[in-house]
Amino acid sequence: MRAVVVLPGLSSRLGLVRKSPVRRVAALLAEARGKKDLISFGGGAPSLPPPKEVIEFLIEKLREEPQFSASYGGTRGFLELRELISQDLKRYAGIEPDPAQEMIITEGATEGIFLSLMAVVDPGDEVIIMDPTYLGFIEAVKLCGAKPVGLPVYVEEGFQPDIERLKELIGPRTKAMILLSPDNPTGRVIEKERVKAIVDLACDHGFWIISDETYKHIIYEGQHTYTASLPGAWENTITVCTFSKTASIPGFRLGYAYGPAEAIDAMEKIKQYISLCPSTPAQLAMMAFFKDGVKERYLRETVIPTYKARRDVMGKYLAEFLPEAKTVRPAGSFFYFVNMKSYLERLKMDDETLCNQLIKEVSVVAIPGGYFGERGRDHIRLTFVSEPEERIIEGLSRMAKYITEKAG
């Protein structure tokens, strides 16, 4: 509006956190747009419309009860919705958190993670996260004044956390460990035996597990392990989840968390001063998601078949077009995390440079693996849910052509 003269200082905590580097990609995208047909393997959002029953129910509520639909609810969200989620967990996970005491509705998993960290960590505490991991975890840990400690995971090991390596990282300041399974960026589903071992360590050493189960229903093979359902896990585990991926409503900003009453109570206390209460229309919409088999039908008939076919196509052509790339076929979530070391060495590029070039030269968006942590370098993340199959092939073909020509 006008030239800034002198501002009072900003908080030193700004020095601790970085802006999501995905934004830099967004700037490059803005440049590239209009020039050429852009194929995006960059996003993390679902690419399907939400179930029509959900939208119709919300429309009905808005029309028939506009005042109620726009009113405040409690900080924990509607009890009726928490009851529906608890029943759903009983069905899928064999656990049945008390809807009144052990559950809270959040603004997506993002708020769930922030609230759970605010509830359990003190400045100076350590929080163990995987490396690479979802980039929001690192910054959220720092915002709460704690220190992220990275547990390296490797493509050669299927990105599974190594328990012996984990033991070495546990110390007197270890206050929590964040699990994300199925994973962003690696697509890894943590093996049940490993989750069990982590639970045992959490119990023995008295630290929290924050289990982010955002992608729990986006599973193509095998089974999701509900951390809180494991023997002994309940008292040490806060589970964070969201409807963003399962119901394809990321813009509604709705998720939930469950765990021991004391932890949920602490999260509620903090939420009062951060966002007050969750969105009423979003909560109304999600009530319809749990009724009349809407959720099961939507996942079975739409979400899983669509994404699985795309995953398979990407896997097939990745192997065919870029045979030296190393990856693990994702058992869940939206992503291939691809080790490009062999090509990058010949290209004399790092992962970020390659991704920048791919946007500029062939209008294909991929995310540099280094954005997800030190051990993510030399990788790229490819989202397979955003584009239909023929465009996945086209995008990989363009990438491969550029890479193989340049790499000689």
Add this chain to the structure above:
Amino acid sequence: MRAVVVLPGLSSRLGLVRKSPVRRVAALLAEARGKKDLISFGGGAPSLPPPKEVIEFLIEKLREEPQFSASYGGTRGFLELRELISQDLKRYAGIEPDPAQEMIITEGATEGIFLSLMAVVDPGDEVIIMDPTYLGFIEAVKLCGAKPVGLPVYVEEGFQPDIERLKELIGPRTKAMILLSPDNPTGRVIEKERVKAIVDLACDHGFWIISDETYKHIIYEGQHTYTASLPGAWENTITVCTFSKTASIPGFRLGYAYGPAEAIDAMEKIKQYISLCPSTPAQLAMMAFFKDGVKERYLRETVIPTYKARRDVMGKYLAEFLPEAKTVRPAGSFFYFVNMKSYLERLKMDDETLCNQLIKEVSVVAIPGGYFGERGRDHIRLTFVSEPEERIIEGLSRMAKYITEKAG
């Protein structure tokens, strides 16, 4: 779900903040409900349905573009909505923040306050707030590690901040001052000359003003002062606002903040890890609020006449039924803040006991003034927007009957 054995410890920051005491009132309410016709002067929510154009536009978007309506937007919210807000500010306040650089959409004013504090304060800093004040401010300041410093305001002075008293509170650790005008709980609209004096002090001493203008359009007499519009104010001021009161959509959780680009940038950075982005449906709905004079018509024809009539009725019968109560007729917002000292002395009760008794004995809800700060003791807060006129009279009559009988 099961008996808690031993939990890992929770964050010591939980010891700093209390649960909103309004929740205790909620528990008493739950007991009272069903027993008797309850009259509530307790809430802080609008009591009108939102403009029908807003709901209809949202329904149309949900029906025609369900996938887009449920998609993620950017962390700052839709540029188009920020442009509409900027044009609206030009019209009302004569300022025109840059929609790209100087504005951010938030989850209501609650998130706006939290983000602005997180952006400007460091642990150990001091933040000046009025005493009494909106109770969320105190806890938000503490959650950010800073220390709230109360500036006493008195019913005898119309709850206006005294500038000489303020000067004495400013010290080397003063990092920000929060203004709320029109005010909750006092209904005070800060006089323009006083806002100017506060701006001068902020400039001289290099602290931030966080100007919460939640009730800026809920004005019955006089004029709202837009802090950021005052000479010299821009570089020191972050303004926080919400659509909750103006558009009667508290459950949509949508507000905004504007200020110097550096501060907004810092808020965006933090918001990425707290809530990611604002609700898409809520943003779509608010675009309709700014079009075709919907906002002006709604405020002029519905909001202000309804609330003003209720305010006048409450003022008239308060003076008639409880002549020893001292208050200031609110020039804005939703509340009378009433000094009950004269009655409380004879009742041998404090404000909290009186409010508890009023719920139990005559089913009338009022909020103890002490909840809003040390200087709020001996007061009660009465919301005048929640009940129609005849029930306002009935409620006051019940209160007065109980008080005068008991006080002798």
